[in-house]
Structure formats: structure tokens, C-alpha cells
Amino acid sequence: xxxxxxxxxxxxxxxxxxxxxxxxxxxxxxxxxxxxxxxxxxxxxxxxxxxxxxxxxxxxxxxxxxxxxxxxxxxxxxxxxxxxxxxxxxxxxxxxxxxxxxxxxxxxxxxxxxxxxxxxxxxxxxxxxxxxxxxxxxxxxxxxxxxxxxxxxxxxxxxxxxxxxxxxxxxxxxxxxxxxxxxxxxxxxxxxx
Amino acid sequence: xxxxxxxxxxxxxxxxxxxxxxxxxxxxxxxxxxxxxxxxxxxxxxxxxxxxxxxxxxxxxxxxxxxxxxxxxxxxxxxxxxxxxxxxxxxxxxxxxxxxxxxxxxxxxxxxxxxxxxxxxxxxxxxxxxxxxxxxxxxxxxxxxxxxxxxxxxxx
Numbered sequence: 565x566x567x568x569x570x571x572x573x574x575x576x577x578x579x580x581x582x583x584x585x586x587x588x589x590x591x592x593x594x595x596x597x598x599x600x601x602x603x604x605x606x607x608x609x610x611x612x613x614x615x616x617x618x619x620x621x622x623x624x625x626x627x628x629x630x631x632x633x634x635x636x637x638x639x640x641x642x643x644x645x646x647x648x649x650x651x652x653x654x655x656x657x658x659x660x661x662x663x664x665x666x667x668x669x670x671x672x673x674x675x676x677x678x679x680x681x682x683x684x685x686x687x688x689x690x691x692x693x694x695x696x697x698x699x700x701x702x703x704x705x706x707x708x709x710x711x712x713x714x715x716x717x718x719x720x721x722x723x724x725x726x727x728x729x730x731x732x733x734x735x736x737x738x739x740x741x742x743x744x745x746x747x748x749x750x751x752x753x754x755x756x757x
Numbered sequence: 758x759x760x761x762x763x764x765x766x767x768x769x770x771x772x773x774x775x776x777x778x779x780x781x782x783x784x785x786x787x788x789x790x791x792x793x794x795x796x797x798x799x800x801x802x803x804x805x806x807x808x809x810x811x812x813x814x815x816x817x818x819x820x821x822x823x824x825x826x827x828x829x830x831x832x833x834x835x836x837x838x839x840x841x842x843x844x845x846x847x848x849x850x851x852x853x854x855x856x857x858x859x860x861x862x863x864x865x866x867x868x869x870x871x872x873x874x875x876x877x878x879x880x881x882x883x884x885x886x887x888x889x890x891x892x893x894x895x896x897x898x899x900x901x902x903x904x905x906x907x908x909x910x911x912x913x
């Protein structure tokens with residue numbers, strides 16, 4: 565199939581905003597249809613719909629995260645149901661709470677132990693910037709992005725479960741939109757030299 | 758034992774102490790101000806005296822008043838259900854007081870925390886070293902009012 569045909573089919577079936585769509589188009593043929601897609605898109609689609617969060621909560625945001633996991637908000641509707649107690653099985657780390665200087669190496673180690681591709685959500689004011697209360701102290705890291713790279717920031721103290729759900733869906737859209745952080749890094753290095 | 762009876766009993770044990778009923782921390786709280794040198798003998802009596810039987814040290818902390826430090830001990834009897842607060846004024850430059858960790862075992866950890874946060878030297882403590890702070894923090898006491906950390910803190 566050449567590029568012109570693809571363009572035509574895209575304009576016929578514009579992606580529905582806010583609706584889960586399988587990446588690719590249906591090519592109608594006599595006797596049925598076939599789905600045309602890129603393997604990268606399908607991989608991203610699969611990844612984004614099965615993100616396993618790490619059970620990692622350092623303060624009160626953790627209570628909101630538990631609430632989000634509970635029956636009322638239930639983030640398993642979006643593919644986050646399997647919270648893992650080990651970083652080796654987790655895909656996303658939700659930093660729910662204050663990171664102190666003593667916790668920073670632990671967070672770094674947990675992140676390093678996670679398998680690629682891995683994603684990070686900074687939940688709440690403490691994880692974003694040190695927090696509204698304890699930022700001016702000897703012990704608090706002023707933002708978790710001093711330690712590990714962050715994909716999505718959720719503001720709030722603590723953020724409502726709806727906000728966390730929104731951040732998780734935002735992360736899914738981010739995954740679907742292109743390459744992973746590791747792929748971008750490799751891509752940059754290969755184009756540099 | 759009622760508070761009035763407690764006051765009489767405490768005055769008998771330690772006549773030099775000043776006893777007051779602090780209204781600001783709620784009714785029923787008797788505050789006993791003791792000298793640091795008298796504290797150990799007084800604590801032993803509080804624990805051993807049949808009628809008092811203070812077997813539960815539920816709070817041990819310190820306050821920095823900029824001019825001096827105050828050690829604060831909250832005691833309770835789980836049999837008679839009476840409470841007292843014991844305070845001891847310490848010199849800010851060289852704070853030292855006897856440990857009570859062999860009377861109330863819980864004091865061991867709490868005194869280590871006060872040691873790292875305020876720099877109070879607990880005499881005869883079995884294991885006086887930093888509790889939460891990482892190595893290298895000896896001598897820097899973050900809960901002192903004049904503590905400064907130019908790397909992590911903005912001066913307000």
C-alpha cells in the first residue's frame with residue numbers, strides 16, 4: 565500500500581477524540597477487511613493499556629492513590645489494576661509523597677530496578693517541588709525530578725482521585741504518541757554521531 | 758489518685774520542685790519543674806512508689822526557647838490512670854541530663870532522637886548515637902532555632 569492511499573483512508577476515518585481507537589485503519593476488501601497498522605503503534609497501544617504501577621507511597625498522597633485503586637474510582641478500568649510490590653514487575657512508578665534526602669537513593673534504586681520501558685508520575689506538590697509545608701528544611705528533596713526523570717506531573721495537595729486518573733490517561737496518550745524515553749535517547753545518540 | 762492528692766504526694770517526694778496545673782494544656786495535667794540534677798532520683802521514685810506507679814513514659818521531647826532548652830517528659834500510670842508532665846530546664850550551651858532509659862525502656866530511642874535534633878547529652882545512656890539522621894550529622898542539630906543549612910534552606 566502506498567502513502568497516498570494511507571492518507572485517503574486517514575481522512576475518511578479521523579481519530580475520534582477521547583475515544584479508544586485501535587491504531588491503524590480498516591482496508592475494505594471484497595469478502596471482508598484487513599487492518600493495516602504499524603508494529604510500533606500496536607506495541608505502544610498494548611503497553612499503554614497494561615501499565616502496572618509500583619506500590620510506592622511516601623506520604624498522604626498514597627491514601628488518595630489507594631482510594632483511586634479502590635472500588636469507587638477503580639483505576640483498573642484503564643489498565644492499572646495490577647499494583648506490584650516489586651519494581652522488577654512494574655511499569656510505572658507513582659511518586660505519591662515527599663521525597664527526603666534519605667529516601668532519594670532508595671527511589672533511584674527502585675527506578676533503576678524497573679525494566680524498560682518505565683514511566684514516572686509525580687503526584688502532588690511534594691513530588692513536584694518539595695511541597696507546600698516542608699520545602700524549606702534540611703531534609704526534603706525539592707522535587708522528585710532531581711532524582712529520576714518524570715513523565716507526568718499532577719498538581720494538588722493531595723490531588724483528587726479524578727486528577728490521578730487524568731494523569732494516568734495522559735500518560736497513556738503520551739505512550740501512544742511516540743517513542744519511549746529510552747528509544748528517544750538511542751535515537752538522539754545515533755543521529756548525533 | 759486525684760490531682761490534689763497527687764500534688765501533695767509529689768510535694769512530699771521532692772519539696773524543691775515547683776508544681777503547677779497548666780491550664781493551657783488542658784485540665785488534669787500537673788506540671789512538675791525539676792532541676793536536672795534531681796531528675797534521676799525523682800524519676801526512680803515516680804516509677805517505684807506504690808501509690809504513684811508511673812509505668813508509662815508516653816512522650817519525651819525537648820523545646821528550644823533560644824535562651825535555654827527544656828526537657829519534657831509525659832508520664833502516665835496505666836493502673837491509676839493519672840498523668841503528670843515533668844520539665845527540666847537545661848543550659849543551652851552545654852545541655853546534659855541523666856538518662857531514664859533504664860527506668861522506661863522507650864526512653865532509649867526518644868533520647869537518641871532528642872540527642873540528634875537538639876544536641877542534649879544524656880549521661881549514662883547505653884547507646885547514644887544518631888537515630889534517624891545519616892552519619893556525619895553529629896553536632897549539627899536541626900531542631901535548634903538557630904540551625905542554618907545554606908545548601909537546602911532559604912533564610913526567611
